Amino acid sequence: MLLLGLVMTGGLYAAFSPATAQQAQTDAQLVEQGRELFLVGCSSCHGLNGEGVATEREGYNIGPSLVGVGAAAVDFQVATGRMPMASPSHQAPRKDPVYNDEEIAAMAAFVASLGPGPAIPSEEDYSVDGLSEEERQEAIVRGGQIFLTNCTACHNFNGSGGAMPRGGYAPSLKGVDEKHIYEAMLTGPQAMDVFSNGNIPPEAKRDVIAYLKSLEEEPEYGGFGLGGLGPVSEGLFAWLIGIGSLVGFAVWIAAHSTRSKKDKVEA
């Protein structure tokens, strides 16, 4: 089966690779274009029809089924460079995207056609630009409370990310596109829980994003933030650099003392 998949992937790649250039006119064409890209770049792990590829060990897979994950999941995974993965693993690191926007849209359209799932959010879903200054402040405060209740456990109170079991990690949320934060909540990528619109309503999601963006804009009043990782990095800095340099300075003071060869003249 795997061999067949590989053979077909290679064959289809040879047959359809110039297809990226053509302009998708209709939804059907877009889906077809996405299917071709999918067969080349994704099907070795996710199956020729996005049904996933199971391993012999029960309950595990090389790539999960994509039926019903929706366009939002594709847009998040591919546009943040997580997919295609360099190798199968439970941690998909963020990297430079492999596909351009047009190709991602086509693949998203194809995966969305496999089964109903969350669509890619539009800008009015996550933007606070239309709000007055006061409403925006309220949104940031409310978003902060929601973030601290639902997200901080893994992503740190500052959105700096944190460690997860078995060598995994929750990624930093700094510098992540608003749309991608929204899609991550919507779809629950990799080991992350889902925060669907029934769980955290769209407006609350927008507030969480407004809060995260306000963190990025906030000047560091306290000086060096040390990555905002909390007491570990701060304690390490205080003990090693702070107290270490004080000890070094004390040693330097005690070791350097000018002495004269002259004898004291008693008055």
Added chain:
Amino acid sequence: MTHNDPNLPAVEGDPIADPGLPAHEWRPTDVDERAERRAERQVATFFGLSVVFAILFVVAYFTFEVGEDADTLGGFGASTVALGGTLGLALLLIGIGIIQWARKLMADHEMVEYRHPAASSEEDREATLAALDAGLQESGIGRRPLVRNSLLGAVGALGLPAVVLLRDLGPLPWSDDVVDPENGGGLEHTLWKQGERVVRDVLGTPIRPSDLEIGDLVNAQPAAIFELDENGHHVLEGAPLQVAKSKASVILLRMEPDDITHGRGRENWTVDGIVGYSKICTHVGCPISLNERTTHHLLCPCHQSTFDLADSARVVFGPAARALPQLPLAVDDEGFLIAQSDFTEPVGPSYWERG
């Protein structure tokens, strides 16, 4: 070297001759009067500069507004840098001045201090023991057990007034006058009761099972946390609110119903694959919602206790001794999630009386 101390063994002359201390070398300030005066001026300059920076601190305090010009000076803010810099330099210059003073001007003669045994002399010790013994003999405490025992009784009875007086330092948290099971008082009760709606934390909105998708994790509270009185004020506020939340916080996770291994007698505690557990770790009570959707393992970040949410939240790793208490869930007439009852066991870490 010889000594006169009777407590130490006699020394039969030193096997190696004591080389003594090396000849003392004086500092330039000890031998040169001009250097001494120069050092004096240096120290005074440091102290004087400290005064200048202390005054500059006051000036900066009134010149720059706190939080203003946050983009100046590398994004730290003019006020922050000016206040920190001037006060830091004022303190540092006092320190440098004192060290300079000690190193250049304070007395520079070397001293030798010999160690002596810490114990008292033999005579003193004997005299003290004799005095103690005489006291015991004269008081007759060994010969008069009636006096001795009644004294012990009197001193022991003094503990009773102390107990009575200090009793109100704190009623036991589970004693009758504190526990109000109806309103979730005490260690064994929370705000959850039969029919209590499960609402989203922060938002306070009730939840329908159909709102949630497979893999949805909800941080939830009992509706009573967000209850308003007739004037629109929160019924629970301040410390009572925190106490109530710290016991009643739950997490809901919706998973494939087939993945769930129901505990004995808990077969009807879930709704459409939605399970509810206390959010308070049973080890030392950290709130936990660090869940891996793919493994449904909930990890406590404090000490890495890990609970399997598909299997009655049993402990799969870490120091926690008990599974997270499970909240029995049901749906009310309007289709919202409710609790069937309070938790069937106390939430949070173990305590003495819990057994």
